[in-house]
Every structure is written in structure tokens, then in C-alpha cells.
Amino acid sequence: MFKKVIIAEDFDSINLAVMQVLSDIGVTEIHHAKYCDDAQLKIKKAILDNEPFDLLISDLSFKSDHRKVTLESGEQLVAWAKKEQPNLKIIVHSVEDKTFFIKSLFDNYNINGFVAKGRKSIEQLKTAINKLYTNNTQYISPEMAHILQDKFINEIDDYDIQLIKQLAIGVPQDKMDLKFQELGITPNSKSTIEKRVSKLKDYFKANNTVHLIAIAKDLGIA
Amino acid sequence: MIARKLHFPICIIWMFFFFISCENQKDKNLENKVYDALIEKAEDYSTNQKYDSAFYYYFKAKEACTNNEKDRIAYALFNLADIQQKHCDYAESEATATSIIALDPNYKYIYSTYNLLGLGYLEQYNYQSAIKYFNLASKTALNQADKLVYNNNIAYTLLESKKYHQAKQLLTKTLQNKLLITDKFNYARVLDNLGFTYFKMNNTKALDYLKQSFKIRDSLKNDYELIASYVHLSEYYQNYNQSLAKDYATKAYQAATKANSPDDRLEALKLLITNANANEIKNLSLEQIQISDSINLVRQTAKTQFAKIKYDASLALKESENQKTQKQLYLSLAVFIAVLSLVLFIAIRSRNKRKLQIISYETETRIAKKLHDELANDVFNTMTFADTQNLNDPDKKELLIENLDKIYTQARNISRENNQIDTGANFEQILKEMLSGYSNAQVNIIINKINTIEWLKLQKEAKIALYRTLQELMVNMKKHSQCSLVLVGFENLKNTIEITYSDNGIGCVDMLNLKKGLQNAENRIFTIKGSIIFESENNKGFKAKITIPK
Numbered sequence: 001m002f003k004k005v006i007i008a009e010d011f012d013s014i015n016l017a018v019m020q021v022l023s024d025i026g027v028t029e030i031h032h033a034k035y036c037d038d039a040q041l042k043i044k045k046a047i048l049d050n051e052p053f054d055l056l057i058s059d060l061s062f063k064s065d066h067r068k069v070t071l072e073s074g075e076q077l078v079a080w081a082k083k084e085q086p087n088l089k090i091i092v093h094s095v096e097d098k099t100f101f102i103k104s105l106f107d108n109y110n111i112n113g114f115v116a117k118g119r120k121s122i123e124q125l126k127t128a129i130n131k132l133y134t135n136n137t138q139y140i141s142p143e144m145a146h147i148l149q150d151k152f153i154n155e156i157d158d159y160d161i162q163l164i165k166q167l168a169i170g171v172p173q174d175k176m177d178l179k180f181q182e183l184g185i186t187p188n189s190k191s192t193i194e195k196r197v198s199k200l201k202d203y204f205k206a207n208n209t210v211h212l213i214a215i216a217k218d219l220g221i222a
Numbered sequence: 223m224i225a226r227k228l229h230f231p232i233c234i235i236w237m238f239f240f241f242i243s244c245e246n247q248k249d250k251n252l253e254n255k256v257y258d259a260l261i262e263k264a265e266d267y268s269t270n271q272k273y274d275s276a277f278y279y280y281f282k283a284k285e286a287c288t289n290n291e292k293d294r295i296a297y298a299l300f301n302l303a304d305i306q307q308k309h310c311d312y313a314e315s316e317a318t319a320t321s322i323i324a325l326d327p328n329y330k331y332i333y334s335t336y337n338l339l340g341l342g343y344l345e346q347y348n349y350q351s352a353i354k355y356f357n358l359a360s361k362t363a364l365n366q367a368d369k370l371v372y373n374n375n376i377a378y379t380l381l382e383s384k385k386y387h388q389a390k391q392l393l394t395k396t397l398q399n400k401l402l403i404t405d406k407f408n409y410a411r412v413l414d415n416l417g418f419t420y421f422k423m424n425n426t427k428a429l430d431y432l433k434q435s436f437k438i439r440d441s442l443k444n445d446y447e448l449i450a451s452y453v454h455l456s457e458y459y460q461n462y463n464q465s466l467a468k469d470y471a472t473k474a475y476q477a478a479t480k481a482n483s484p485d486d487r488l489e490a491l492k493l494l495i496t497n498a499n500a501n502e503i504k505n506l507s508l509e510q511i512q513i514s515d516s517i518n519l520v521r522q523t524a525k526t527q528f529a530k531i532k533y534d535a536s537l538a539l540k541e542s543e544n545q546k547t548q549k550q551l552y553l554s555l556a557v558f559i560a561v562l563s564l565v566l567f568i569a570i571r572s573r574n575k576r577k578l579q580i581i582s583y584e585t586e587t588r589i590a591k592k593l594h595d596e597l598a599n600d601v602f603n604t605m606t607f608a609d610t611q612n613l614n615d616p617d618k619k620e621l622l623i624e625n626l627d628k629i630y631t632q633a634r635n636i637s638r639e640n641n642q643i644d645t646g647a648n649f650e651q652i653l654k655e656m657l658s659g660y661s662n663a664q665v666n667i668i669i670n671k672i673n674t675i676e677w678l679k680l681q682k683e684a685k686i687a688l689y690r691t692l693q694e695l696m697v698n699m700k701k702h703s704q705c706s707l708v709l710v711g712f713e714n715l716k717n718t719i720e721i722t723y724s725d726n727g728i729g730c731v732d733m734l735n736l737k738k739g740l741q742n743a744e745n746r747i748f749t750i751k752g753s754i755i756f757e758s759e760n761n762k763g764f765k766a767k768i769t770i771p772k
Contacts, residue, residue, distance in 0.1 A: 095634065099655045100648065119627040153658045154668045161670070203668050205706055218763060219709040219724045221670070 001025060002054040002089075002133055004046070007032040008039040008077060009059045009093070014117075018057060018093070021125055036062060036071035043081055043088070053088060055129070056081055060094040078109050089132050091115060091139070093125065099147040106138065106148065113139035154203045159185065161221055163196055168213045168222040173197060256286045257294055264301065273305045274527050280305070281535040292326045296335075299325070303338055309524035312342050333362040337372060340379075349383035366401050367408075374412050381415060386423045393419060410438040410447065418454050432458060446481040449474050449490070456493050468497040484517050581745070585640075588742065592636055600629050639693060645685045649677045653689055657710055660696045670711035675719055684770050687746040688721065691754070694743045695723050695766060703727025703764060718752075721768040730758040740766075 005027050009015045015032055022030050031053075033039035039058070046052045058081075060074035071077050078090055091113040092105055105111045113128040115121055121141075128139040140148060162185060163176070171179045173193065180188035197209065204219075206212035216222045264279035284298035299322045306315035319342070322335045329335070340355035353376055360372035373396045380389035393416040396402065402409050417431030436451040452474035459467035471493035478486035491510045495503055604625040611618045644652055654672060661667040677685065692710065699708060705727030713720040730736045736756060737744070747754045752770035 097634065097638065098652075099659065100651050118630065119623060147655075153654050154661070154666060155654070155672065156668055156670050157673075158671065203666055205666055215707060215726065218726055219707065220722060220765060221709065221711070 002027055002129065004029040004051065004053045005031070005055045005057065006039060006042055006046075006053050007057045008036060008074065009057070010034045010062050011059075014059075014093075017122060018125065021122055022129075025126060025129060035067065035069055036074065036077040037069045039077055040071055040080060043085065047085060052085055055089045055091065055132070057091045057093050057125075060092060060096050075105070075109075078105065078111055082109050082111070089113075091125070091128055091132070093117060093121065097144075099144070102140075102144060103147050106140075114141060114144060115139070116141040116144055118143075156200070156203065160196060160200055163193065164200065164213060164216045164222045167197075167209060168217065173209060254287065254291060254294065257283050257291070260286060261298070268301070268305075273308060274524065274531060277302060277305045277528060278531045278535050281532055282539060285536065285539040292329070296322050296326055296329045296331070300331075300335055300338065303335075306528065307338065307342055307345070309528070310345070310521045311525045311528060312346050314525075314528065315342050330364075333359040333364070333368065333372070336362065337375065340372075340375060344375075344379055344382070347382075349379050352379045366399070367405060370396055370399055370402050370405070370412075371408060374408065374415060377412075377419075378415055381419050381422070384422075386419050389419045390416065390423065406438055406442060407444075407447065410435045410442070411450075413438070414450055414454060418457075421454070421458050428458060445477045446483060449477045449481060449483065449486045452477055453486075453489060453493060456497070460497065464497060468494070471497055484513055488513055488517070577749070581749070584742070584745075589636065589640060596632050597629060597636070600625070600632065604629065639697065643686055643689050645682045647678065649685055649689075650675070653692070656689065656693060657696065660700055660708070664706060665700075666707050668707065668709045670709060672710075672712045674714045675712050676714070680719070680772070681750070684750045684752075687750045687752075688768070688770060691743040691746050691768060692721070692723070694740060698739060699725055699727065699764075702730070705763065718769050718771055721770075723766040723768075724763060725765075726763045729760050729762050729764050731760050733758065736764075 005022055007015060007018050007022075007030070009018065009032065019030050019032065031042055033042055036058075039056070043053060043056070056078075058074045058077055062069075062073060064072065071080065074092065074094065078092065081088055081090060090109075090111045092102075092111050093115045095117045096102060097116065102114055105114065112132050115124045115128055118141075124141050131137065131139045138148070162180075162183075166176060166179055167173065174190070176193045177188050177190045180186075180193070197212075200206070201209070201212050204212050204215045206215055213222065260279050260283035264276045264283060267273070267276035267279065280298045280301045284295055284302070287294045287298070299318055303315045303318035303322070306312075306318060316339060319335050319339045322329060323332065326332075336355045336359035340352045340359060343349070343352035343355060356372050356376040356379060360369050360376065363369045363372060373392060377389045377392040377396065380386075380392065393412055396412050397416060402412060413431050413435035417428050417433075417435060420426075420428035420431060432451065432454050436448075436455065439447045439451050452470045456467045456470035456474060459470060471490055475487060475490035475494060478484075478490050488510060491506055491513070495506050495510065498506055604622065607625065608622055611622075613619050613622060643649075650672060654669060657667050657669055696708075699705060703725050705725035708723070708725045711722040711724075713722070733756065736758065740756065744754055747768055747770065750770055752768060754769075755767045757765040757767070
């Protein structure tokens with residue numbers, strides 16, 4: 001198990017809970033910091049002492065108070081830590097639910113895990129730590145899992161609209177490639193069109209093509 | 223006519239000009255910049271002997287004065303009269319000069335006007351009136367030097383009217399004044415006049431005085447003044463020494479030509495003709511006729527010109543007055559518009575401020591209501607539950623935790639609905655994710671052509687309003703619609719952006735109720751000058767069309 005872990009978290013109750021989890025799963029050395037700046041100092045010192053941390057569990061938002069700080073948010077701390085010590089594993093533990101922002105943490109700072117604060121966060125945290133220790137993959141809370149998949153957003157474009165329109169006026173799907181060639185719409189291969197139609201069926205929850213057109217009409221397309 | 227007195231008025235005018243302009247300003251403490259500028263222009267033309275232009279500007283200057291500015295009017299009138307006299311328009315000159323006296327009999331420099339009138343009468347051979355006005359001038363003159371000048375004028379008039387004895391007496395008296403010797407020009411003139419008087423009286427003293435005068439004038443090197451001496455000496459020698467007389471006549475003609483004085487050239491030519499031999503007479507006579515004709519022509523045209531100039535000036539003045547009133551009109555219009563726009567600006571700003579205050583107040587009450595309706599109720603229920611149930615029972619504990627989780631989610635939702643929106647480059651992504659955030663196993667959200675909109679060009683306020691409106695529609699959808707599909711379409715039109723929302727839910731029977739629920743969304747779109755239309759039928763889904771300007 002990880003030997004040396006640091007927690008950056010300004011709420012004592014959460015701090016205690018996380019520390020409990022860590023000691024339950026057998027982490028021997030647990031440090032915590034209430035300010036990002038403190039966490040930064042501790043990480044620096046650990047590197048200098050040649051006993052670097054194995055894992056950082058950080059919140060994102062820290063309440064500002066009388067103390068003047070250089071790192072104001074968990075985002076800044078995470079960014080700094082990954083640069084300073086690339087092999088440091090980082091789990092972000094936050095109430096943040098802006099999917100775009102969470103995705104950007106993975107993309108820009110290469111964080112290793114995201115655990116949403118919620119009812120199941122303690123369990124998820126345990127799973128996350130175990131997963132990150134045993135292999136090098138990422139962990140994300142199941143309720144957020146969709147944000148790392150491409151199918152997260154159902155977007156359609158002019159091509160799809162054309163396809164639905166042509167189907168609606170009676171062009172059979174197996175003749176659609178010819179029709180599209182005639183109209184100068186690309187790509188117009190049979191397989192692409194087939195894929196698109198099934199994607200649309202999926203999006204619109206249609207059982208068949210006729211159903212798809214009926215739904216599309218009801219929603220005001222075609 | 224010989225240059226014995228023509229120079230006086232001009233000299234005096236120059237002296238006065240500076241006096242008057244200064245004193246006008248000092249006395250009245252009132253500036254008339256238009257007048258000053260016009261007078262300056264007139265003086266310039268006058269110095270360059272462009273008298274018609276000078277006349278025009280003096281006239282305009284006079285018209286630029288109000289009735290109270292008597293000194294200024296008098297000065298302009300004096301110059302007008304002077305120019306008219308120079309062009310031998312004696313009647314008009316006299317009328318103009320008299321109008322000065324009528325305007326202000328106590329005018330400080332009235333004596334110069336009298337002198338001008340005197341000179342006019344002298345030119346018209348009205349010696350009696352001339353003497354009368356020279357006397358008046360002499361009496362009212364402010365200083366001794368001027369008095370001497372006027373006395374010389376009187377004496378000259380007497381000389382012309384052949385009252386040699388009286389002229390001699392006056393000149394002799396004038397000559398005794400010690401002040402005269404300091405003024406070489408006038409001293410020479412008086413000496414010359416006295417010499418000529420003696421000559422007319424056949425007195426032998428004549429040559430002595432004429433020579434004295436000639437000496438002074440020669441030392442002053444003034445051609446104009448020298449003409450008189452040459453002419454008088456020529457006349458004197460006619461009886462004693464023909465060749466000398468001819469010599470002086472030639473010199474007089476040369477001096478007159480140099481001084482560019484056509485009248486004196488004529489006079490000199492006359493003398494030359496008298497002393498010339500038969501061969502020369504023809505050429506000289508022809509020249510005399512030519513000069514005389516051109517002088518007449520110039521004076522005749524000048525006379526008719528003045529009337530036209532006066533008319534033009536008054537026309538120009540009227541026009542400038544029109545322009546002035548027009549200018550004032552424009553100015554007051556501009557001021558009016560400026561004040562109006564300022565008032566409007568303040569009014570609009572305060573209205574906007576009030577609007578903002580109302581909006582923020584409404585937001586506050588909305589959040590407060592939400593907290594009360596959604597959170598407080600659930601917290602109270604959970605509290606009652608914890609209070610009454612035995613929490614040692616694991617099932618009851620599980621239920622309690624579940625309830626608390628629900629409350630937690632609700633609190634987060636309230637926060638999410640009111641948190642910051644990044645309107646920068648990520649806006650499209652954030653909007654997409656906000657919309658997709660409402661999708662789950664039951665509901666599919668489909669977004670159509672969101673990338674066709676140029677989000678960066680859209681105003682920040684519009685983006686916020688649109689984001690919140692769509693969010694409200696989504697919240698509404700989740701709460702009431704029971705739909706399984708939502709389509710949000712974006713269309714980039716020429717001047718507007720059109721966003722359509724449609725779902726396949728149960729729709730809404732009561733449109734009035736619906737509008738109430740989406741009142742906020744409506745207000746938001748109105749504040750950015752857009753429009754929102756709702757459309758719904760029972761069991762036929764719900765549609766909304768938002769149009770916002772680019």
C-alpha cells in the first residue's frame with residue numbers, strides 16, 4: 001500500500017474521515033494541510049528529505065481567510081504538484097460537478113483520480129486508492145464516469161438532418177448513398193449512412209426507421 | 223492745388239488711430255473684436271492706398287457697432303468722410319462728416335472732423351465756410367500743435383481767397399510760436415505759405431522765406447513736401463529768371479511724379495508749359511490732358527463705386543447678421559440637444575440601475591423561495607424522522623442517510639443553478655455540458671448544430687441570459703415533462719440567433735401556469751432584447767423558440 005500520503009482539505013470533519021479511510025487500508029504515514037501553501041511546503045520538504053509523498057488527496061475549493069496565500073485553489077496546487085513531482089499520484093476529492101472542469105483536470109494536469117464528495121465518497125475513495133496502487137489507470141466516481149467517454153454528448157448536425165429529411169420524403173435507406181451522391185453530400189458510402197442511421201435511432205430512442213422519422217417530426221426536425 | 227495742407231489730415235488720422243483704439247478699450251472696458259478686426263483691415267488697405275476696399279471695411283466696421291459705441295462709429299465715419307473727400311466726392315463727404323457732429327457733438331476728436339469739413343469747403347472754393355470750420359477746429363483742438371496746424375490752414379484759405387494781408391498777419395503770428403519750430407514739417411509749411419503770401423504781395427521778403435522752407439524740406443528729403451517749394455520758387459522766378467523758373471518747374475514735376483501725386487503733376491505741368499518754348503508745349507499739353515482725363519475718370523468711377531460699396535457692405539452685414547442668428551440658433555440647438563441627451567442618459571441609467579436592482583431582488587427572492595420550498599421542508603422532515611425513529615435500526619439509519627443525501631443534492635442543484643458562468647472561449651463546451659447534464663437513463667438530450675454559432679462574437683449578457691434560460695427550461699423539463707427526448711437546436715440566422723427547444727413529454731395544458739413558471743426565463747430574454755415563444759399541447763410535448771439579436 002502507499003506509504004506516505006498527504007491530504008489537502010480545509011474541513012476538519014472530512015479530514016478525519018479521509019484519515020480514517022487511509023489508516024483502515026494500511027497507510028502508515030498520513031500528513032494533512034489546511035492550506036494549499038502548507039501542502040506545497042510539505043511536498044517540497046519531502047522531496048528534499050528524499051522521502052517524497054506517494055499520493056496527494058486534494059480538495060478544489062479552499063475558503064479564503066485572513067491568511068495571504070500564493071496558491072489559492074486546489075487546481076493551482078494540483079498543477080504545481082504534478083509539475084514538481086510527476087510521479088506523485090493525485091486524487092481530487094471535491095463537490096465540484098462541472099463536467100467540463102473535471103475533464104480539464106484530467107486533460108491538463110494528468111490527475112489520477114476524481115472522487116465526488118457525496119454519500120458514497122468514502123467507499124469510492126477506498127476503491128480509488130486501491131485501484132491507483134495496483135495499476136496505473138485512472139479512477140473517477142461512477143456518477144461522473146460518462147464525462148471521460150466520448151458518447152457523453154448527443155450532438156447532431158446538418159448531415160443528420162439531411163438524412164432524416166431524405167428518409168422522411170421516402171428515399172429508402174439502401175438507395176440513400178445514390179441520393180446523397182446526387183445531392184453532392186459527403187460522405188455518402190453505404191456503411192457511413194448505415195452507421196449514422198443507427199446512431200440517430202440510438203439518440204432518438206427509435207425502434208426502427210419509421211419510428212425515428214415520426215419522433216423527429218414531432219420534435220420539429222424534418 | 224499745391225500740397226500745402228493735404229498731408230495734415232493724414233498725419234492727424236494716424237496719430238488718432240492709436241489714441242482712439244486704446245481709449246475705446248479703456249473707457250468702455252468693452253471689446254468689440256469684430257470692429258477691431260475690420261478697422262485693422264481697413265487701415266491696411268488705406269495705407270496701401272486701396273481706398274475702395276478701405277471704404278468697404280470702414281463701412282462694415284461702422285455697421286458692426288451698437289448705437290452706444292459712439293466713439294467707434296465716429297472714428298469709422300471720420301475715415302469714410304476722409305476717403306470720400308480724397309475722391310473729391312465733397313457732397314457725400316460733407317454729409318458723412320456732419321453726421322459725426324450730429325451723432326455726438328461732444329466727441330473728443332471733433333476738431334479733426336471740423337478740419338475735414340474745412341478742407342472740403344476749401345476744395346470747393348467756399349472760403350468763408352472753410353475758415354469757419356478751421357476756426358472751430360482750432361478752438362476745439364486738444365493740443366497746441368494741432369492748433370498751429372489749423373491756423374496754418376486758415377492762413378492758407380485766406381491766401382487762396384486773396385486776403386493776403388490777413389494771411390500774412392496770421393502766419394507771422396503762428397511763426398512766432400516756439401512750439402512750431404520743433405515740428406519741422408509744419409514749420410516748413412508755415413514758412414512756405416508766408417513766403418508765397420509775400421510773393422503775392424510783391425514783397426521782397428518772399429524769396430528768403432521760400433528758401434528757408436526749401437532748405438528744411440530738402441533736409442527732410444520728402445518729395446511730397448518739396449513739390450510745393452519747387453512750384454512756389456518756380457512761380458517766384460518767372461518774373462526774374464526764366465531758365466531758373468523752368469528748372470524748378472521740372473524739379474516740381476519730377477518730385478510730383480516720384481510722390482505719385484497726379485494733382486501736383488498737373489500743377490507742375492502747367493508751370494512747365496508757361497515756361498516752355500513752342501516745341502515743347504505740344505508734348506507737355508498732351509501729357510497734361512492725359513493726366514487730367516485719367517484723374518477725372520478715376521474720381522468719377524470712385525464716386526459711383528462708393529454707393530455700390532456701401533450697398534454691398536450693408537448686404538454683407540445683413541448676411542453676417544443672418545449667419546450670426548443662424549449660428550446662435552445652431553448653438554442653442556446644440557446646447558439643447560446636449561442637455562436633453564444628458565438628461566436622457568441619466569434617466570436611462572437610473573432606470574437600468576433600478577431594473578438591475580429589481581432583477582437582483584427577484585433573484586434573491588427566488589432563491590429564498592427555493593430554499594424554503596425545497597430544502598427547509600426536507601430538512602424539517604428528516605429532523606422529525608431522526609427525532610421520532612430509533613436510529614439503531616440499520617434500516618432506519620440507511621433511510622436517514624438517504625434523506626440527507628437528497629438534501630445534499632438539492633443544495634448542490636440550487637448552487638449550480640446560480641453559480642458563475644464562464645462566458646469565454648469555453649462557453650460552447652460549458653453550455654453543451656450543462657444541457658447534457660440533464661440526460662440520464664430515461665432522458666436523451668440531443669443538441670443540434672451548436673457549433674454553427676459564433677459564440678465569441680456574442681455579448682456576455684446574451685450568453686448568460688441564454689444559458690440561464692436554457693437551464694430553467696431543462697429544470698422545468700426534469701420536473702414536469704416526463705419526456706424521454708429533448709432536442710435543442712441552434713440556428714445562425716442573418717441578424718439573429720434562433721434556439722429551439724422541443725421535448726416529447728406530456729406537454730402542458732395550462733399555458734398561463736406555464737408562463738408563470740417560466741416568467742424568469744422570459745424576463746431574461748427580454749432584457750437582452752430577444753423574444754421567447756412557448757408552444758404546447760396536451761400529450762404533444764412542449765416547444766420553446768428563443769430569438770436573440772446578434
